[in-house]
Amino acid sequence: MKRRGIFFWIGAIVFLVAIALMTKLIGNEYPFFAGYVILQFIVLAVAWSILGGHAGYVNFGTSAFFGMGVYTAVFLFKVAGAPLLVQIAAAAAVGALMGFLLGLLTLRMQGIFFSIATIALTIVIETSITNWRYVGGAAGIQLLRPPVTWPFSGYVQMLFFVQAALVVLAVAISRYIQNSWIGRGLQALRDDELAAECTGVPTLRLKVLACVISGALMCAAGAPAAMYLQYADPSSAFNLNYSVSVLAMSLIGGTAHWAGPIVGAILLGSTQQLLTVTISSEINVLVLGVMLVLFVVAAPEGLIGLLRRIRRKEGKS
Amino acid sequence: MTPPDAPLLQISGLTKRFGGFTALDNVSVDIKPGERFGLIGPNGSGKTTLINCISGAFRTEARTVLFRGEDITQLPAHVRTRRGIARSFQIPRPFRSMTVVENLMVALDFAAAAGDFTSAAHRHETAMSILSGMGLASKADASATTLSQVELRKMELARAMATRPKLLISDEAMAGLSSSEVDEVLDLLMSLAEHDITVIMIEHIMQAVMRFSQRVMCLDAGKIIAIGAPNEVMANQRVQEAYLGT
Numbered sequence: 412m413k414r415r416g417i418f419f420w421i422g423a424i425v426f427l428v429a430i431a432l433m434t435k436l437i438g439n440e441y442p443f444f445a446g447y448v449i450l451q452f453i454v455l456a457v458a459w460s461i462l463g464g465h466a467g468y469v470n471f472g473t474s475a476f477f478g479m480g481v482y483t484a485v486f487l488f489k490v491a492g493a494p495l496l497v498q499i500a501a502a503a504a505v506g507a508l509m510g511f512l513l514g515l516l517t518l519r520m521q522g523i524f525f526s527i528a529t530i531a532l533t534i535v536i537e538t539s540i541t542n543w544r545y546v547g548g549a550a551g552i553q554l555l556r557p558p559v560t561w562p563f564s565g566y567v568q569m570l571f572f573v574q575a576a577l578v579v580l581a582v583a584i585s586r587y588i589q590n591s592w593i594g595r596g597l598q599a600l601r602d603d604e605l606a607a608e609c610t611g612v613p614t615l616r617l618k619v620l621a622c623v624i625s626g627a628l629m630c631a632a633g634a635p636a637a638m639y640l641q642y643a644d645p646s647s648a649f650n651l652n653y654s655v656s657v658l659a660m661s662l663i664g665g666t667a668h669w670a671g672p673i674v675g676a677i678l679l680g681s682t683q684q685l686l687t688v689t690i691s692s693e694i695n696v697l698v699l700g701v702m703l704v705l706f707v708v709a710a711p712e713g714l715i716g717l718l719r720r721i722r723r724k725e726g727k728s
Numbered sequence: 729m730t731p732p733d734a735p736l737l738q739i740s741g742l743t744k745r746f747g748g749f750t751a752l753d754n755v756s757v758d759i760k761p762g763e764r765f766g767l768i769g770p771n772g773s774g775k776t777t778l779i780n781c782i783s784g785a786f787r788t789e790a791r792t793v794l795f796r797g798e799d800i801t802q803l804p805a806h807v808r809t810r811r812g813i814a815r816s817f818q819i820p821r822p823f824r825s826m827t828v829v830e831n832l833m834v835a836l837d838f839a840a841a842a843g844d845f846t847s848a849a850h851r852h853e854t855a856m857s858i859l860s861g862m863g864l865a866s867k868a869d870a871s872a873t874t875l876s877q878v879e880l881r882k883m884e885l886a887r888a889m890a891t892r893p894k895l896l897i898s899d900e901a902m903a904g905l906s907s908s909e910v911d912e913v914l915d916l917l918m919s920l921a922e923h924d925i926t927v928i929m930i931e932h933i934m935q936a937v938m939r940f941s942q943r944v945m946c947l948d949a950g951k952i953i954a955i956g957a958p959n960e961v962m963a964n965q966r967v968q969e970a971y972l973g974t
């Protein structure tokens with residue numbers, strides 16, 4: 412256990428150093444532009460799995476959290492020209508608050524009712540932002556990036572590095588949850604909430620905690636998107652596509668292990684990028700649908716589950 | 729503070745309604761520490777409902793349930809478990825995605841944890857020793873979904889025991905078992921009672937109730953119709969009518 416922890420942190424540091432080197436060595440902006448999107452999806456999928464995987468509460472409102480992250484950044488930038496890190500921190504706080512409210516909802520709603528409520532939440536928030544003129548309303552808002560700060564050579568490179576740091580943060584948290592009593596408690600309440608309560612698990616507190624952490628990370632992942640696109644409008648910031656893609660990434664990767672959503676996000680994220688460039692962005696939806704159906708039928712526990720099953724079979728024979 | 733012979737559990741004037749239907753009607757009873765208490769009654773008489781009110785699955789009015797002299801009616805179920813009330817379920821509710829020993833680890837991590845800073849390895853050892861006490865040690869690493877009916881019943885009792893209870897409530901832990909299996913589970917419950925754990929046993933199998941209980945209470949349509957020594961309750965006119973009359 413301890414040894415694995417050391418390996419994990421060495422891996423994380425190597426990852427961040429490699430990212431930092433890339434921003435120095437590669438002159439072309441495009442790889443960062445494309446890579447950023449995949450990193451962003453890793454954070455979202457890992458965050459989604461904290462609630463959807465461990466606790467078994469399926470959140471269809473990823474886009475609500477993501478969009479609120481975008482608009483927290485837009486608002487702070489417009490009102491005070493807040494720097495990027497302040498935008499992200501504030502977005503995390505907003506996401507935590509939203510997660511807290513969502514967590515309270517689990518007191519009354521479970522299963523499909525919870526999921527429907529998260530869709531409703533998305534619609535309510537998107538409508539409110541659409542009618543808020545200060546942040547651009549339905550037409551959206553243009554943002555002018557401030558000059559990049561040392562040691563980065565370009566703004567996109569900086570965003571790329573910052574999102575990579577968020578990946579490390581999200582994965583470290585998810586991994587900690589999986590290996591600790593929090594993970595065991597969430598797993599117990601996913602299996603059976605009443606039995607969990609009667610075994611001493613504070614189910615409401617754990618669900619709220621999972622919602623707060625998941626929400627904070629999702630919002631934080633959305634915050635840099637404003638500066639990334641230099642533009643924000645409600646229908647893209649709250650695009651339902653985020654909810655669907657992130658759900659698909661988590662399920663395809665598998666939620667039984669913290670690495671699952673990472674694998675899923677990389678796989679599906681890069682496929683989507685590739686298709687968008689080579690064919691069109693419409694085909695994404697089709698591919699997503701087909702892959703989801705395939706996995707639900709052939710590997711309901713995702714790639715991680717598939718891998719485990721193969722390993723177990725090999726161990727037996 | 730509380731005198732040594734004070735009741736462990738006091739139910740007073742407990743009524744539970746579902747809409748217009750009265751499932752428990754003004755039930756009052758005291759359970760003494762260390763007692764082996766049998767709870768009987770025909771189907772639908774309110775036995776499980778009473779357990780749900782004690783364990784916190786259902787909320788009831790203030791001061792209707794006192795545990796060790798304190799009103800517990802406003803406490804959520806997990807706090808009641810931590811205070812020492814454990815239960816098994818009439819239809820077993822294992823944590824299906826976990827192994828048998830992991831099921832017990834949930835109890836040890838959460839219920840027994842208050843002020844208990846033992847290492848994970850030590851808790852695992854504790855779980856294993858509870859399992860071997862129940863004759864389940866060989867199943868420790870099996871998935872909970874692979875267990876037979878008796879094994880599931882035993883695992884539920886083991887998980888309840890892992891919360892370190894003062895009061896254990898067993899809800900028909902013997903239903904659907906063969907007669908030798910009934911004896912096995914009964915011996916288990918008897919041995920718990922020897923360890924200073926108060927046990928409330930709900931059961932339809934009369935020989936088991938007679939052998940186990942120091943005192944028996946019979947519910948019918950949410951009312952207590954008899955309470956006292958096992959043979960007295962069995963001989964009671966109304967008890968016989970309740971069982972035979974339907």
Ligand SMILES: Nc1ncnc2c1ncn2[C@@H]1O[C@H](COP(=O)(O)OP(=O)(O)OP(=O)(O)O)[C@@H](O)[C@H]1O
Pocket residue numbers: 746751769770771772773774775776777778818
């Ligand atoms: N959650 C609920 N909502 C509505 N009615 C309920 C609920 N729980 C129990 N009841 C009703 O209360 C009555 C008592 O049920 P309970 O389960 O306590 O009976 P029981 O004595 O445990 O019966 P059995 O021997 O069949 O287990 C039944 O008529 C049942 O339908």
Ligand SMILES: [Mg+2]
Pocket residue numbers: 775776777818
């Ligand atoms: Mg019952």
